[in-house]
Amino acid sequence: MRLLRILPIVLLSAFCIYSAGAQTVPAGAKDQLMLDVGVKVGKLPNGFTYYIRKNIEPKNRAIFYLANKIGSIVETEEERGLAHFTEHLSFKGTTHFPKNKMIDYLQSVGVRFGADLNAYTSFDETVYQLPIPTDNPEVVKQGIQIMRDWAGAALIEAQEMEPERGVILEEKRLRKSAEERMREIYWPVLLNHSRYVDRLPIGTEQVIKNASLSTIKNFYQRWYRPDLEALIVVGDFDPAVMEKMIIEKFSDFKAPDQVEKRIQYGVNLDGKNQFIKVTDPEYTSRVIQIMSKHRSDVTRTRNDLRDNLIAGIYNELISSRFSELRKQANPPYLQGGTSIGNFFKGVDVASTVVAAKPNELERGFKAVYTELERVKRHGFIQSELDRVKNETLNYQESVYKERDKTPSVQYVKEYLQHFLNGEISPGKEYLYHFYRDEIMKISLEDINALVAKYYVDANRDIMVLGPESEKASLPEESTILKWIAEVKNTEVSAYSDNLVDLPLLQEVPKEGKIVKETKIKGLDITELVLGNGIKVVLKPTNFKNDQVLFYAFSPGGNSLYPDHDYQSAVNATTLVASSGLGPFDAKQLPKMLSGKLLNISPYLSERYEGFKGSTAPKDFETTMQLLYLYFTAPKADEAIFNGLVANYKSSLLNRENIPGLVFSDTANAVLGSYHPRRTGPSLAKANQISFKKAYEIYKERFADASDFTFIFTGNFTDSTIRPLLKRYIASLPSIKRKESWKDVGVRTPKGIIRKDVYKGTEDKATVQLVLSGDYNYGVQQNIAMDALQEVLDFRLLERLRKKESGVYTPDISVSYAKYPIPEFRVGISFGCAPEKVNSLIAAVEEEIKILVKEGITMDELAKFKAEQKLAMETQLKTNAFWNSYLVDVYREHKDPATLFNYDKLLIDLKPIDIQNVAKRYLNLENYITFVLYPEVKTSK
Known part of the structure; x- marks a missing residue:
């Protein structure tokens, strides 16, 4: 599930085609954009939509997205959280893949749960994601079947529903923090008390705990229907064959007899200004944010694209000004800036934000507002605009050069926005020529007019955030308005572009050999x-x-x-x-x-x-x-x-007031x-x-x-x-000194250690378990350790999440190193209820003992091999992999040809090899337990 982050507002890129802020243009306008010709869009008689595009980056792969235009916003008061709950249950069993067989099957062909196979529920949509290999027609066929099952054939069974309640409650528990508590207070103000305030996708604890099977089934039957759904498929396949498969699978998908209308909700802008101050004992920053909200529309026309481009250029220009402001002897703030961009569904915002040093909020705020005032009074200058235009064109030229290397996932996300929001994606060739043709026509007047339009005092929210201990000293609305008036009544000079007309190198170095x-x-x-x-x-x-x-x-x-x-x-x-x-x-x-x-x-x-x-x-x-x-x-x-x-x-x-930092500092120490x-x-x-x-x-x-x-x-x-x-x-200085690194003597302590930390007020705990010791470094041993990590991940996810219903997702890490000394670490971490800490730790220890005693199954090993094979095929086609691999080879004095042997070593890997490393390294002799509890101690 994705949640909108309020602070800081992300600066809008000059190169983003999905920014908001376009003016509404009547349908049929001459400059109406057309969807990229490379994608085939179809609609079945039952209302189901599909998008198909052939793309070979990466080769022999495809990405499937199933999008549904429903999210938490459609829930009734008694259903709050059920859109998300339904998403969870869709993974637990479908008509053709009952009782978790879907995940088992996908893992057997190399698709990883979580990392590859995933889904999210937001306010207005639920989206399922599945990347699959396409070099096996049977796998592709099964991928289509999985999508069809998700679309309308999830089983929603009682025996799966009950344990999943605990998983979702733990997911909800993980979100508890100072930021979450503060958001609950300022969110209603920023969203003008709209329906979205009371429809957070995670839902309410009461509904999650008490929702009946019939209620969830009713929600699924009402909203998972063909007229609200689309399948997006991009990858290396024959589009005609793919379209035929989709038509065959989805044509029999029928809507319920009584179709409920999908009401479109929004945020009302009534012109009023608002102020809110929020503090929390665990919050350590001092922040002022001013947000001027505006109605926005989606990108549908060439004029919309031009408006987006102007907004993007403005953001780059003002960002450069603030970047310079920080490069001084005594910067007036920790973070500061202003930008224009999308805030929420149908709403754009001009946001000005500052995070200040202690006792320096006034100084920091006035510094930020002065820069905004400088732009309002004097605008930008031509040399600044020319630089940003040049940067934009160079970037777009690079994107155009890479058009045949575009990853499939990028196309999928563009078409997802088209289906969900009507955003037009005209294609990279169109955009390249658009930028090349339009950017030089944009003037300083265009940019300055945007500033005048967006920075206004209607629909304006002022928000102050700070530590509870400083509540009395944080400014009220009247004080901030007074600071603004003082800046406006102060002389502000025009910006001076401090340019140096010199080459990068004064002298070209003499060529070496x-x-x-x-x-x-x-x-x-x-x-x-x-x-x-x-x-x-x-x-x-x-x-x-x-x-x-x-x-x-x-x-x-x-x-x-x-x-x-x-x-x-x-x-x-x-x-x-x-x-x-x-x-x-x-x-x-x-x-x-x-x-x-x-x-x-x-x-x-x-x-x-x-x-x-x-x-x-x-x-x-x-x-x-x-x-x-x-x-x-x-x-x-x-x-x-x-x-x-x-x-x-x-x-x-x-810093000592932030529970997570205190815990991590303690563990690292x-x-x-x-x-x-x-x-x-x-x-x-x-x-x-x-x-x-x-x-x-x-x-x-x-x-x-x-x-x-x-x-x-x-x-x-x-x-x-x-x-x-x-x-x-070859011309760089060389004095031919002989030196190497030194062992600074840092060692992981031996023996059994437990360290409990009590910090924070939320009813949640964090557990980190570490096993460590000496290591027999070698290629075969390393592959076996990689497999051990995957098996631990399989086993602990099954035990802690599915059987115990005690965690959302455990995190497993297995690391090994040759230098400064050969050593290994196995890390296991998870969040849970404080009262479940010891029972879940005991469950982990039990699973480790079972693994050591009984070893792993051929099925588990096959899943690991399939995942590694699939991952390696893709990685070998990236510059990042080769750069990282060669750094490791030459830094650690390895043979570059080791890569040739990887496939054989993987094939030769046997269950006994993993059991041997488990016996050797999962012995619980050097075993450290860290637990973060809330300050109000809970009986353990």
Whole structure:
């Protein structure tokens, strides 16, 4: 289930075609948009709709969405929560897949429950999601059958309904938090007391506990019907064959004799202004948000697209202004900004928000409002607009280049919006030409007119959020209106665009040499050794047309520095990344790089330092120039850095009031044996951060490039990349020092430990179980451990969720490492009722003992193998996989050809192999239990 997040309002992208804010255009208008010609839309005589599109990204895969135009908004008072309850029960048994056989079948063909197979219920829709392999016609046939069963053949049985009550109650329990309590107070105000306020999809505890089988069946029969549903199928298949299968399966789908009208609800805008102040003991921020609400419509015409484009450009322009405001010696707020975008069904909003430091709400709010006032009075300037236009066109050009590589899921989501809301998706070719034709026609007057239209004092809500302890000092409406008046009566100067007309590099570095070359047969990988000692690994691909990923590493990291310099070390790359490069300061550099599709980030981890990022092929040289500057001309702006540190310190205040953070800090400290590098953040640690030491550490770590390894994957050719490697990488400084990382001595404690934490007021508990110890690292052992994780996931989901009805979804993680010492960890975590903690822990321990004693079944192993095979087939066609794989290979000194053996190792894996690792590592000898209880202690 998805819930709308109110804070902060997400900035609207200049490139999003689904923003709201369009004006209503009469049907039949000349500029009416047409749906992308690549999709076939049909409607059966019974009213059932289908969308079909052939797409081969990824190959041999398809994604099925079943959409129903009903959600919690249609529920009666006695049904609150039943739309969501019905969604849950649809997985528990259908006519052709009774008693959980659906999930068993899908897992047997490699589809994972939760990660792949899923559904959600919202206010106005319920959507079921199913990705399947298409290289087996029988699997495709069964996929269609599953969709047909979900559409109108769920069994809704009593024996499945009763245990599922507990699961849904636990899902509801997980949502309890300070933010949830506060939302319950301000939600009615922001939604103008509309029906949506009382129809949250999760429902009420009373209905979940007491709803009868007949009530749920009645809900299902009334609302799961062909005139409200659509099947969306995108993937690698024959569209004609797919359409025939859909028609055959869904033509006999009949609506009930008495069809209830689907009423469309909305949020009434009556022009009134509202104010609300909400506090909570566990809330630590100080926030003011002003929201001016407006009626909106969906995107149906070319003029709508133009309106969306103007709103997107405005948001990019104002976002850049606020980004600059934070890059100063003493930033006036922790977070702040303003944007125009969609808020809720049929409603757009112009939102202005600030999160301030303690005792600085007035300063922060006035700083944000001053920037808005600057735009209102003076507007934007042409150089700003030109940059955003350039960025937008470059982005759209990249999207257009990738049009034949578009993932199926992206198309599915576009057609889902078309069915649910009438949003037109005209296709990437249309959009590319639209942006190219229209963007240069947009003027400063268009942008400034948008500001005047949206930032008005009608339908305006002012919301103040803060800690309960500061309630008396938080401003009232009259105070905020007074601050606004003071800003309006203050002289505000026009914006000055501080541009520097210089090249990125003042001097082109002297070209270096490639001194050695090695080809790795079968993997299309080339290893180069440069004259300065750097190793470069090249893996050219055609997975994406406009993407190159890169990663660089060198052994050392912050492990080489004593504990008292650790805080400075971990902030060293932040210092440089926030200061600029070469002749450009932090404000000038983004302007110089305007329109470039690239990102590059330095990092300094415990054992390595390096860079990671991505670039479009046409911007590869610029990316290499930036990389060269990070080595040779890093900047360090002390004023900006000190401002960042000051904001960081402010964010730590009242941290001890947040239950989840207290719990995670406690667990990390215990698991790290209270080593200072593993305990949580604090003001004392923040005070250890030194500007001078951080900059010194950065320069030292990147003074010598000779022991770096660079890995590039993506769309490049040997002839285009080699000259740039010689120019910018082979010329990097090299002093040929010999060093490696150090073992800092962090060890997981041995023995049996239990740590209970009492924090928070909600009636919920969080459990984290950790088994750990020495590990026999090796490829075969690692695969067996991966299988062990999957089996634990199967078993504990079955036991804790289905049998005990005590959790929503347990989280299982199995990790292993070779360095700094070979060790493993098995983590099991879940949320539950406080009174069930010990019984559920006992259930986990019992399942572990059964697994160790009896091993696993061939069926469980087959599911793991099917999932791994399906996942690997897709991953092998991505740049991200290859970049990550090669980083692991070269960093850990492995054989790149190991990948060739994976299929054979997977095939050869036997149940006894998993039982052996279970016996060896699930022994409960080194076993740590963490439990977070509410402060009012519950008997255990």
